[in-house]
Amino acid sequence: xxxxxxxxxxxxxQEGESSSLNCSYTVxxxxxxxxxxxxxGKGPEFxxxxxxxxxxxxxxxLKATLTKKESFLHITAPKPEDSATYLCAVRRRNTPLVFGxxxxxxxIA
Amino acid sequence: xxEITQSPRHKITETGRxxxxxxxxxxxxxxxxxxxxxxGHGLRxxxxxxxxHDTNKGExxxxxxxxxSNTEDLPLTLESAASSQTSVYFCASSxxxxxxxxxxxxxxxxxx
Numbered sequence: 001x002x003x004x005x006x007x008x009x010x011x012x013x014q015e016g017e018s019s020s021l022n023c024s025y026t027v028x029x030x031x032x033x034x035x036x037x038x039x040x041g042k043g044p045e046f047x048x049x050x051x052x053x054x055x056x057x058x059x060x061x062l063k064a065t066l067t068k069k070e071s072f073l074h075i076t077a078p079k080p081e082d083s084a085t086y087l088c089a090v091r092r093r094n095t096p097l098v099f100g101x102x103x104x105x106x107x108i109a
Numbered sequence: 110x111x112e113i114t115q116s117p118r119h120k121i122t123e124t125g126r127x128x129x130x131x132x133x134x135x136x137x138x139x140x141x142x143x144x145x146x147x148x149g150h151g152l153r154x155x156x157x158x159x160x161x162h163d164t165n166k167g168e169x170x171x172x173x174x175x176x177x178s179n180t181e182d183l184p185l186t187l188e189s190a191a192s193s194q195t196s197v198y199f200c201a202s203s204x205x206x207x208x209x210x211x212x213x214x215x216x217x218x219x220x221x
Contacts, residue, residue, distance in 0.1 A: 031207060042215070
């Protein structure tokens with residue numbers, strides 16, 4: 001059974017304090033690892049897809065990396081507007097996404 | 110702009126009533142999905158469809174049904190609502206089987 005575990009459950013940072021969110025997964029035949037951002041009362045918003053170990057993608061202050069067992073979402077010099085829940089999801093071949101429980105990030109000015 | 114819309118956004122109903130949540134997308138995507146989101150569980154898959162007249166059960170399908178009569182719509186029906194079905198429901202669609210999902214804004218359902 002596919003499993004996705006995100007840590008920590010919640011993270012509180014000062015503005016400018018860089019950190020990383022972790023997503024560890026157990027899935028045979030990974031066909032993509034996805035990161036989403038979710039704001040309160042909204043649907044998840046797509047950020048990145050990673051397909052193979054060693055791959056990295058960046059968007060503004062966010063950088064996602066992938067190994068064979070886990071992915072990291074690095075947040076560099078975060079701002080209060082980066083506060084959100086970050087969701088990780090995995091997909092095997094031609095199957096729907098399986099999501100982790102998310103990490104709730106708060107960035108304090 | 111193409112979009113995905115859910116209705117109603119908020120609904121309160123009573124135990125035993127039938128409830129239908131609507132999902133409509135204008136991207137012409139073949140793939141559509143229903144998830145529920147609860148504290149401590151994250152997003153869990155209820156049902157999904159890869160095209161017209163195709164429906165499949167997800168992880169938590171008991172008590173729910175879907176039908177796909179056209180490309181744009183995938184309504185979710187709770188045949189006899191239960192308090193355990195109080196949740197936030199998200200509809201999503203994707204262009205390809207390997208592509209990212211695009212989510213609606215969610216429907217918050219309370220079953221009393």
